[in-house]
Amino acid sequence: MASHRVASVEEIPTDSMKRVEVGGTPICLAHAEDGSFYALNDICTHEEFFLSDGELWGMDVECPQHGSRFNLQTGKVTGLPAVIPAHTYPVTVEDGDVYVDV
Numbered sequence: 001m002a003s004h005r006v007a008s009v010e011e012i013p014t015d016s017m018k019r020v021e022v023g024g025t026p027i028c029l030a031h032a033e034d035g036s037f038y039a040l041n042d043i044c045t046h047e048e049f050f051l052s053d054g055e056l057w058g059m060d061v062e063c064p065q066h067g068s069r070f071n072l073q074t075g076k077v078t079g080l081p082a083v084i085p086a087h088t089y090p091v092t093v094e095d096g097d098v099y100v101d102v
Contacts (some may be wrong), residue, residue, distance in 0.1 A: 001090075001101040009096050013039070019052035019059065022102040027089065028052040029098065030072050032059055038072035039089040045070075046082035073098045 006020040012031040019042055020027045026042035028051040040061070042050050049065040056062075060069040061076050067077040069079030090101040 003092065003099045003101050004095050006039075006100050007098045009093060009098060012098070013094060014063065015056055017052045017054075017056060020100070022100055025102055026050070027102070028061060028099055029091075030056060030061060031054065032072055034059070037091045037093060037098050039091050040070060040075050041087040041089075044068055044082060045077075045084035045086055051086070066073065 004022045012018050014031050015033055017028055017030045020029050027039050028042040030038045042052050044051055044063040046068045049063055051061050054062045054064040059072050062069045066081050068082030070086040071078050075088040092099045
């Protein structure tokens with residue numbers, strides 16, 4: 001895995017998300033209510049819609065199409081109709097920049 005700068009901390013306020021791409025992989029980058037940044041594959045595992053177009057509900061992201069929910073930390077499905085977890089990626093913050101390992 002390689003670490004890639006995807007945003008600055010200021011670009012993503014708490015309780016918001018941003019779609020970024022790393023080496024052709026769409027990533028949903030979230031700044032959660034706990035103050036941490038999380039990254040998971042931006043494509044819903046139920047149908048191909050961008051999770052980053054959805055909403056944050058605490059530590060879950062909700063798909064805008066059918067309401068599937070995924071835990072930001074684990075990718076685990078927390079709301080149907082999805083049954084396949086989302087892939088998560090390690091995130092680090094250094095000197096005001098956010099990096100994702102893909």
